[in-house]
């Protein structure tokens with residue numbers, strides 16, 4: 047997700063969340079296999095959850111990572127999971143998950 051310059055100060059992480067259950071549904075819908083592309087094993091993935099020091103939302107929400115551009119205040123937001131066999135990390139653009147959740151909810155609502 048790219049945030050426009052004038053919106054940087056207004057970005058509110060509290061209003062931006064990806065529920066863990068929705069993330070699982072997204073992966074079921076989008077990924078053809080749960081096999082790890084690096085090691086070829088299918089031992090599952092550990093999704094990163096929790097967004098503050100207290101990890102008070104650890105059971106509910108995906109951890110949101112902020113990838114800052116080196117030469118700018120602009121950044122991109124992602125979620126991550128780790129292969130339980132080899133530790134490879136899978137990074138997924140948060141905006142794609144949010145768009146899918148929105149589309150899916152719109153379809154269900156009518």
Ligand SMILES: [Zn+2]
Nearest residue numbers: 082085129132
């Ligand atoms: Zn692996």
